[in-house]
Structures are given as C-alpha cells and as structure tokens.
Amino acid sequence: MAPIANPRVVFIERLTSGLPVAGKHFVLDTSRTIDIENVPLNGGYLTKTLVLSPEPAMRERMRDPSVPSYTTTYTLGASIVAFAVVVVVRSEKESIKVGEYMYGQTPWEGYTVQPYTEGRITFKPEEWAPGTFDMDSLALQVVPDPKGTYPLSKYTNIMGTPGLTAFVGMEGIIEGKEGETLFVSSGASGVGSLVIQLAKMNGLRVIASAGSDAKVEYMRSLGVEVPFNYNKESYESVLSKHGPIHAFWVLQDNVGAEALDAALDASVAHGRFAICGTVATDNVQFEERYRLKNAFQIMKKRITIRGFIVPDLIPQFGGQFFQEVPALVAQGKLQSEETIIGEKWEDVPEAIIKMMSSGHGHAGKPVILVAQQ
Amino acid sequence: MAPIANPRVVFIERLTSGLPVAGKHFVLDTSRTIDIENVPLNGGYLTKTLVLSPEPAMRERMRDPSVPSYTTTYTLGASIVAFAVVVVVRSEKESIKVGEYMYGQTPWEGYTVQPYTEGRITFKPEEWAPGTFDMDSLALQVVPDPKGTYPLSKYTNIMGTPGLTAFVGMEGIIEGKEGETLFVSSGASGVGSLVIQLAKMNGLRVIASAGSDAKVEYMRSLGVEVPFNYNKESYESVLSKHGPIHAFWVLQDNVGAEALDAALDASVAHGRFAICGTVATDNVQFEERYRLKNAFQIMKKRITIRGFIVPDLIPQFGGQFFQEVPALVAQGKLQSEETIIGEKWEDVPEAIIKMMSSGHGHAGKPVILVAQQ
Missing domain, CATH: 3.40.50.720 (NAD(P)-binding Rossmann-like Domain)
Incomplete structure (x- = not known):
C-alpha cells in the first residue's frame, strides 16, 4: 500500500494570555504521509487515532515552560499531545496486540509509532517548578473492547x-x-x-x-x-x-x-x-x-x-476507581454523555477552541471523532 | 464592708453591620454595687476580674442570633461575656481555692458570682446553625500562679x-x-x-x-x-x-x-x-x-x-498544647508581647473598638488591666 496522508495538529506558537487562536498557536498540518504497512516500529507498535478528547489542561501546556503551572508544556513544532482513544494496527511488542484499544496521552495525528517520541517531554523534575506533573507519564493503556456495549468515546469520559x-x-x-x-x-x-x-x-x-x-x-x-x-x-x-x-x-x-x-x-x-x-x-x-x-x-x-x-489523588483512590466504576458502567448505573464537536481532522483546531471557550452549547463531554476503525 | 461599685460592660443593641460603636451597642454601667463579703455564693465562688482580653469573636457575638456564624451571641441587657483572667476572692466550692487564678469566658464586670448565669446562653444545638460553637462552654479554668515569673496577661496570649x-x-x-x-x-x-x-x-x-x-x-x-x-x-x-x-x-x-x-x-x-x-x-x-x-x-x-x-482543632491538638507550651514559656523559648490598651473600667468600651479596628498601633496582643489584685 502506498503512503497515505497522516494529518497532525502541530503546536506553532506559545500562548501568553487569554485563549489560544486556531491557526496562530496551533494548526492542522496535512503535509505528512505514512506508510502504515512498512513504517519501522523498532520493537514498538503503530496506533490509529480514533477519538480525541480535548481538555482544559491543553491550554496550560501551550504556555511558556518558564511559567509555573501544574503540567509540563508542549514542544514548538511538534504535534499536540493530549488524550485520545486509539486502536493498535501493527505491533512488534509482545504485550500489545493488534486490534486492542488504548487510552492515554498521544500525539494528535492520524497514525503514530508508539511509544511516541516527537513532542514528548524528557521529564527532569529539577527543571520544573515543584509539583509540576509530567503529563506524558499518562501513557496509553490498554482498555477493554466494549464490543458494541458502549461507544469508544466513553473512554474519554466516564472511564477516562x-x-x-x-x-x-x-x-x-x-x-x-x-x-x-x-x-x-x-x-x-x-x-x-x-x-x-x-x-x-x-x-x-x-x-x-x-x-x-x-x-x-x-x-x-x-x-x-x-x-x-x-x-x-x-x-x-x-x-x-x-x-x-x-x-x-x-x-x-x-x-x-x-x-x-x-x-x-x-x-x-x-x-x-x-x-x-x-x-x-x-x-x-x-x-x-x-x-x-x-x-x-x-x-x-x-x-x-x-x-x-x-494525579494528586490517584495514589489514594485510583485503585478503587478501576475496581468500582467499570462495573457500574456495565450495569448501567453510571452513565455519561459525550458531545461530538468534530468529525474529521479538519475540525480539530476549531473544536479545541470551542471546548476552551465553553461555547459548544451542549451537555456532555466534548469529543472529536477523527476516524472510524 | 459596705457594698462597693461593680462596674460592668453591658450589651444594649445588636450590631447589624460594620463595627460596633461604644455607647451605642454596649456601654459601661456603673450603677451596680456588690457586697463582696456577704453576697450569697450558693455553693459557687466569687471572682475579681483582673485582665480583660478583647478578641475579634466579640463582634460576632453582637449580631442577631438569627444570623448564622461560628459562635453563639450576646444577650441584650446582660454583661458582655468574653475572655479574662480573674482571681478567686471567696469560694464555697471545694475544687476552687481562694487566691487561685482562672482564665476563660466570664462576664466583663468587676466581681462575679460563679458560675455566672447572667448573659449565659443555654445552648441547644438545634436552635443554632449547625457548627455554631457554644462560647460559654469555654468556662473559667484554674491556671498556675506565675509567682511573678511573668505577668498574668500571658494567660490572655501565649497561654490562652x-x-x-x-x-x-x-x-x-x-x-x-x-x-x-x-x-x-x-x-x-x-x-x-x-x-x-x-x-x-x-x-x-x-x-x-x-x-x-x-x-x-x-x-x-x-x-x-x-x-x-x-x-x-x-x-x-x-x-x-x-x-x-x-x-x-x-x-x-x-x-x-x-x-x-x-x-x-x-x-x-x-x-x-x-x-x-x-x-x-x-x-x-x-x-x-x-x-x-x-x-x-x-x-x-x-x-x-x-x-x-x-475549638475545631482542640480535640486533636489541645492536649499537646498544654503539654508543650507552658514548659516552653517557662524556659523562655516562647515569648509573647501584650499591649495594654486600657487600665480601668472606664477605658473598656473604647478599647474594644480599638481592638476591632486594628487601630491600637502597637505590636502584641491587646489587653485591658481593669484591676490589681
């Protein structure tokens, strides 16, 4: 198969105040391609991005790294890294199987060789204000296949x-x-x-x-x-x-x-x-x-x-969450509503702004469905 | 001995906003007398008030009881009740000896038959907003005689x-x-x-x-x-x-x-x-x-x-305070400064206002010395 388009949302200018502007601080870059059958995995695995989960922390990551905040920042010229649900399309890693779904921080691009390196902060605590959280540490984790019981977007919401x-x-x-x-x-x-x-x-x-x-x-x-x-x-x-x-x-x-x-x-x-x-x-x-x-x-x-x-409370209550919440979701005792605020890569930049300005006007967690399986 | 003057600071009008005004919300009443030798004690004891400790909570106690706050209120027409150091001058109570010093909530008047009843709130939790503290429960407690090591006013400050x-x-x-x-x-x-x-x-x-x-x-x-x-x-x-x-x-x-x-x-x-x-x-x-x-x-x-x-933290740390702090004071490792903002009963109304308006202009805890022993 010939290389195909590999769109990505690239971070191009740091935010100094207010809300970011699509096209100014980040932009959709459609110039890249990827050969999904032949791209070298070097012992890793290849994921296809399915559902993006825009969240407020993305704004913090757009600041200058010299400004203290609770999270690490983005790298200029690299893809934006944030939460998404992906599916594994190839794997050279024994613990990761093709067809598995994963949720976590990943570059916002069509396909990614994992573990990703572009835009990933090499976290040295001494270089950051005390208490800064290494967002890249929330790496992709395998999640159960919902087998149609609920949409994958639940992983960006009640299960995320x-x-x-x-x-x-x-x-x-x-x-x-x-x-x-x-x-x-x-x-x-x-x-x-x-x-x-x-x-x-x-x-x-x-x-x-x-x-x-x-x-x-x-x-x-x-x-x-x-x-x-x-x-x-x-x-x-x-x-x-x-x-x-x-x-x-x-x-x-x-x-x-x-x-x-x-x-x-x-x-x-x-x-x-x-x-x-x-x-x-x-x-x-x-x-x-x-x-x-x-x-x-x-x-x-x-x-x-x-x-x-x-992350402040995960050590105390994270285990309890994973014990109790998936079962409650499966039993229908906990529900969540997702609002689709974008359905293709071209929608992503404006959707990020919509999420940040609370302007999507609908109930539920905003999600962007960038690809079908 | 003939009856002598028994001045008191009497609460006469509730505070609706801002700072209280001396002469309007409370006033010095010099009309009462007391026969300190013959006043019936009914099994209680008679105290002479020595050092008054004006504190911010007094302002809260001047509000209308229908307004929720952290403390109970004052009773119109009764003496103001607040912190003071007193000395026992007569006693019919076995556990309380003449000459002992006591610190706690007491009516601000020259002499008081204890336990005081005038102005004391009969505290029924269901009549107050949840969490309202019964200030009268901070009753007088016997404190060690400093025997000249430090002034009695320390009980209104570092020891209070x-x-x-x-x-x-x-x-x-x-x-x-x-x-x-x-x-x-x-x-x-x-x-x-x-x-x-x-x-x-x-x-x-x-x-x-x-x-x-x-x-x-x-x-x-x-x-x-x-x-x-x-x-x-x-x-x-x-x-x-x-x-x-x-x-x-x-x-x-x-x-x-x-x-x-x-x-x-x-x-x-x-x-x-x-x-x-x-x-x-x-x-x-x-x-x-x-x-x-x-x-x-x-x-x-x-x-x-x-x-x-x-009172929120006394159950957890009160015991430790009484174990550690008096010794540290005796060893001179902890010190406190008191500022005398009044030296007679006539000074009290204005001194209360001074304390509340942070206008006394000196370092240290404001105290009023109303009597020598």
Missing part, C-alpha cells in the same frame, strides 16, 4: 480522566454523607454530570447549575433535586432558598465568580469545596473580575477549599 | 486562645517542615508573633508583614528572615522576590485582599493556607473590595485553604 476526576474528588475531598446537600456548578459538563451521579448513588441531595434550559433538563434526568439555569436565576437566590449546602464542586468557569460567593454564603460550618478547573476565569480581564463578597465566610464557617488535579 | 490558635493551626493545617518557607500576615499581632516563633522553632524560613517599621523590627527580633512593612513594599513584590512560599498564615485583616492574592501567586504546588480571622474585611464596603486576580491558582497549584477556629 473526567470519570477519574469526579471519582477521586468525591472520595478524597467532598466525602459526602447520605442526606447532605452538594452544589455542583456546570452540572451538565462531563465531570459535572459524573459528580452528580456519584452523589446520587451515595444518597446526597444535589443542587446543580448550567447555562441553558436543555442542560437543566439533562441534570434533572440525572436525579438533581434542584437544577437551575444561572442565566435565569441567580446563584444567590437559588442557594439561599434551597441551601444550606454541605459541599461545593467548583467547575472550571466559576472560580472566583458569583457561584463561589453564593456558595460561601450558603455553606454550613465545615463545608468542603473542591476545585478542579479554572479555564474561564483565566480569560476574564482584571477590571471585570468579580469582587468576592464572602471570603470572610471561609473563616467564619471554617470551610476547606482544595484545588486538585487527578 | 492566641497561643492555642497559633499552636493548633500550625500543627493541624500548616504542618511546616524544616526548610520550608511560611508567610505570616500581621506577624506582629498576638497570634502572628506566636506563629512566627513556632515556625522558627521548627526550622522554617519566615516572611512576615506588618503595617509599621516598629512592628517590622519586632518581627525581625523574633527571627523573621524577611520582615516587611506593607505600607512601603507591596505583598506582590516581596513575595515574588523572596518566595516561593509553602504555606500562608492568613490573619484577620487580609482575607480577600492583596496579601492573599500575592500569596496565591507565590505559593508552591500543594501550598497550605490557614485562615483564622476576618475582622477588617467585614468592614470593607463591597465597592471597595479587592478584586482577586489569582483565584485560579487554587486549582493550578492545588492549594488547600482552610478556615478554622480553635
């Missing part, structure tokens, strides 16, 4: 980092007890919808917000007692009426904003707040930032606010 | 709630390790100066701020490596130059303000922030509140911010 985020944060920070009330902002998002389901399974009452009536209905279908549209009702009015809350799951577009303020006011003593994302706040200009009214409640109510990323 | 606050917060939240850097705001205050000493004993490097050059010198004398006057140097410039910080002890006049913002930016990954006071922020109007720039760092750096009051 959003599921892990929800699970380890609920176990390690929220620690909700039956009868307590949890407030979830962005409850229709990938992580938010999983947090809601885990809370309901544990007997919690849930208040959850989202930005459209369709999302409100989706949250209601998940069992949320008080779902509301923050464009129609204020956080303050809903939480003061339906609170108090025992815990708050703070999702990315609410840190420092009205939701946090209202939640501080509605919290019981010893409330637990978990923060796992911040994209939108990063993009707000200083003069437009919300003035926090209720910071004093952190002390008065002895609230604990904890920021986290999945 | 400021000492407990510093100790339990350092043990339970900051958990500083040798070689780490701690930032302390209001480092010349009662709690701040104790936090600094505990940090230095544990081998931490300390950055500390205060509002005057005299306070800067005091902090330097405690061993602070980087003491600074926040009126002369910005939090941001000092912390970016001398950071990063591993932990931040947030004192009352900085929550939500520049210090927090700069500390979020200067924190390492997994920084620990302890918040134990908020008075000044309560008094800032909404339009003047500082716009937090760096809230997103809570997630990026996976920072834990925890508000606390002493």
Whole structure:
C-alpha cells in the first residue's frame, strides 16, 4: 500500500494570555504521509487515532515552560499531545496486540509509532517548578473492547480522566454523607454530570447549575433535586432558598465568580469545596473580575477549599476507581454523555477552541471523532 | 464592708453591620454595687476580674442570633461575656481555692458570682446553625500562679486562645517542615508573633508583614528572615522576590485582599493556607473590595485553604498544647508581647473598638488591666 496522508495538529506558537487562536498557536498540518504497512516500529507498535478528547489542561501546556503551572508544556513544532482513544494496527511488542484499544496521552495525528517520541517531554523534575506533573507519564493503556456495549468515546469520559476526576474528588475531598446537600456548578459538563451521579448513588441531595434550559433538563434526568439555569436565576437566590449546602464542586468557569460567593454564603460550618478547573476565569480581564463578597465566610464557617488535579489523588483512590466504576458502567448505573464537536481532522483546531471557550452549547463531554476503525 | 461599685460592660443593641460603636451597642454601667463579703455564693465562688482580653469573636457575638456564624451571641441587657483572667476572692466550692487564678469566658464586670448565669446562653444545638460553637462552654479554668515569673496577661496570649490558635493551626493545617518557607500576615499581632516563633522553632524560613517599621523590627527580633512593612513594599513584590512560599498564615485583616492574592501567586504546588480571622474585611464596603486576580491558582497549584477556629482543632491538638507550651514559656523559648490598651473600667468600651479596628498601633496582643489584685 502506498503512503497515505497522516494529518497532525502541530503546536506553532506559545500562548501568553487569554485563549489560544486556531491557526496562530496551533494548526492542522496535512503535509505528512505514512506508510502504515512498512513504517519501522523498532520493537514498538503503530496506533490509529480514533477519538480525541480535548481538555482544559491543553491550554496550560501551550504556555511558556518558564511559567509555573501544574503540567509540563508542549514542544514548538511538534504535534499536540493530549488524550485520545486509539486502536493498535501493527505491533512488534509482545504485550500489545493488534486490534486492542488504548487510552492515554498521544500525539494528535492520524497514525503514530508508539511509544511516541516527537513532542514528548524528557521529564527532569529539577527543571520544573515543584509539583509540576509530567503529563506524558499518562501513557496509553490498554482498555477493554466494549464490543458494541458502549461507544469508544466513553473512554474519554466516564472511564477516562473526567470519570477519574469526579471519582477521586468525591472520595478524597467532598466525602459526602447520605442526606447532605452538594452544589455542583456546570452540572451538565462531563465531570459535572459524573459528580452528580456519584452523589446520587451515595444518597446526597444535589443542587446543580448550567447555562441553558436543555442542560437543566439533562441534570434533572440525572436525579438533581434542584437544577437551575444561572442565566435565569441567580446563584444567590437559588442557594439561599434551597441551601444550606454541605459541599461545593467548583467547575472550571466559576472560580472566583458569583457561584463561589453564593456558595460561601450558603455553606454550613465545615463545608468542603473542591476545585478542579479554572479555564474561564483565566480569560476574564482584571477590571471585570468579580469582587468576592464572602471570603470572610471561609473563616467564619471554617470551610476547606482544595484545588486538585487527578494525579494528586490517584495514589489514594485510583485503585478503587478501576475496581468500582467499570462495573457500574456495565450495569448501567453510571452513565455519561459525550458531545461530538468534530468529525474529521479538519475540525480539530476549531473544536479545541470551542471546548476552551465553553461555547459548544451542549451537555456532555466534548469529543472529536477523527476516524472510524 | 459596705457594698462597693461593680462596674460592668453591658450589651444594649445588636450590631447589624460594620463595627460596633461604644455607647451605642454596649456601654459601661456603673450603677451596680456588690457586697463582696456577704453576697450569697450558693455553693459557687466569687471572682475579681483582673485582665480583660478583647478578641475579634466579640463582634460576632453582637449580631442577631438569627444570623448564622461560628459562635453563639450576646444577650441584650446582660454583661458582655468574653475572655479574662480573674482571681478567686471567696469560694464555697471545694475544687476552687481562694487566691487561685482562672482564665476563660466570664462576664466583663468587676466581681462575679460563679458560675455566672447572667448573659449565659443555654445552648441547644438545634436552635443554632449547625457548627455554631457554644462560647460559654469555654468556662473559667484554674491556671498556675506565675509567682511573678511573668505577668498574668500571658494567660490572655501565649497561654490562652492566641497561643492555642497559633499552636493548633500550625500543627493541624500548616504542618511546616524544616526548610520550608511560611508567610505570616500581621506577624506582629498576638497570634502572628506566636506563629512566627513556632515556625522558627521548627526550622522554617519566615516572611512576615506588618503595617509599621516598629512592628517590622519586632518581627525581625523574633527571627523573621524577611520582615516587611506593607505600607512601603507591596505583598506582590516581596513575595515574588523572596518566595516561593509553602504555606500562608492568613490573619484577620487580609482575607480577600492583596496579601492573599500575592500569596496565591507565590505559593508552591500543594501550598497550605490557614485562615483564622476576618475582622477588617467585614468592614470593607463591597465597592471597595479587592478584586482577586489569582483565584485560579487554587486549582493550578492545588492549594488547600482552610478556615478554622480553635475549638475545631482542640480535640486533636489541645492536649499537646498544654503539654508543650507552658514548659516552653517557662524556659523562655516562647515569648509573647501584650499591649495594654486600657487600665480601668472606664477605658473598656473604647478599647474594644480599638481592638476591632486594628487601630491600637502597637505590636502584641491587646489587653485591658481593669484591676490589681
């Protein structure tokens, strides 16, 4: 077979502020080809990329490496590396079989000889701010073949980092007890919808917000007692009426904003707040930032606010996730919704921006289906 | 002996916002007398009040009981109840001897038949927001006679709630390790100066701020490596130059303000922030509140911010405090500074306001010496 096109999303300019721009910071490069039958594997294996999972951490990886953050950065001129589901098409590695599905960090390109080297950070902790996480360490892992039980995109969601985020944060920070009330902002998002389901399974009452009536209905279908549209009702009015809350799951577009303020006011003593994302706040200009009214409640109510990323809690709760969650998914007790925001490589650059600007307008985890098997 | 004057500070109007006003919310009442030789004790004991310890929690106790907070409230028409050092002048109770010193919550009046009943809240948890602390439960406790080794006012400071606050917060939240850097705001205050000493004993490097050059010198004398006057140097410039910080002890006049913002930016990954006071922020109007720039760092750096009051951590660390701290004080290894902001009952109302407005202008814990023995 002759070489075929091997499109890739290449990182070409570092981000200094705000949101990245497709075509400026990264671009689709269609100039490469690959001979999938003959490309040397050198003892490795060849994967075909099927489902891309754009996530907020990608923005962090576009910064200059001199700026401290929780993750390593991207390499200029190399493919963007992020989460995806792939299928093995050739293998010289005994433990990896052709036809197996894998999920993890991989270059966003059509086909990749694995383990990938282009764009991979050679991680030396001393070269990074303490606590910087080596994102490339989340290497591809073999995942079970769903055999049609559910789409492969589940691995980007309930079986992937959003599921892990929800699970380890609920176990390690929220620690909700039956009868307590949890407030979830962005409850229709990938992580938010999983947090809601885990809370309901544990007997919690849930208040959850989202930005459209369709999302409100989706949250209601998940069992949320008080779902509301923050464009129609204020956080303050809903939480003061339906609170108090025992815990708050703070999702990315609410840190420092009205939701946090209202939640501080509605919290019981010893409330637990978990923060796992911040994209939108990063993009707000200083003069437009919300003035926090209720910071004093952190002390008065002895609230604990904890920021986290999945790797912080994996050592404690990762094993439990892999024991419990796949079974719950198989039994239909945990569900997730994915929103397809792109269906070909040409869609990818704009889809990344859509994800970051929270502008895809649909419930569920955004995914891009770049190839069929 | 004929009855003598028994002055008291009586609570006469609830506080709805801002700072209380002497003469409006509470007033000195000199109309009462007491016959100290003949007043019936009913099996109790009579105490003479010596040293008053005005503390921020008094402001919370002046609110309406329908407003949730961490403490119970005051009773209109009754004496203000707060911390003081007293001496026992008569006793019908076997375990309490004449001449013993006691420290704890007591009505602010010249003499009191104990246990006091006037103004004491009969605490029923179901009548208060969950987590409300029954302040009256911090009843008078016998303390060792210092026999001139140190003034009695130490019981309001290093041996009292400021000492407990510093100790339990350092043990339970900051958990500083040798070689780490701690930032302390209001480092010349009662709690701040104790936090600094505990940090230095544990081998931490300390950055500390205060509002005057005299306070800067005091902090330097405690061993602070980087003491600074926040009126002369910005939090941001000092912390970016001398950071990063591993932990931040947030004192009352900085929550939500520049210090927090700069500390979020200067924190390492997994920084620990302890918040134990908020008075000044309560008094800032909404339009003047500082716009937090760096809230997103809570997630990026996976920072834990925890508000606390002493009773939250007493079960875990109270025993250790009483085992370790008195010995360290006796050995001169821990010191505290008290500032006398009043020397007679007539000074008390204004002294309360001074304490709350952080306007006493001196280093150390404010105390009022209302009587000699």
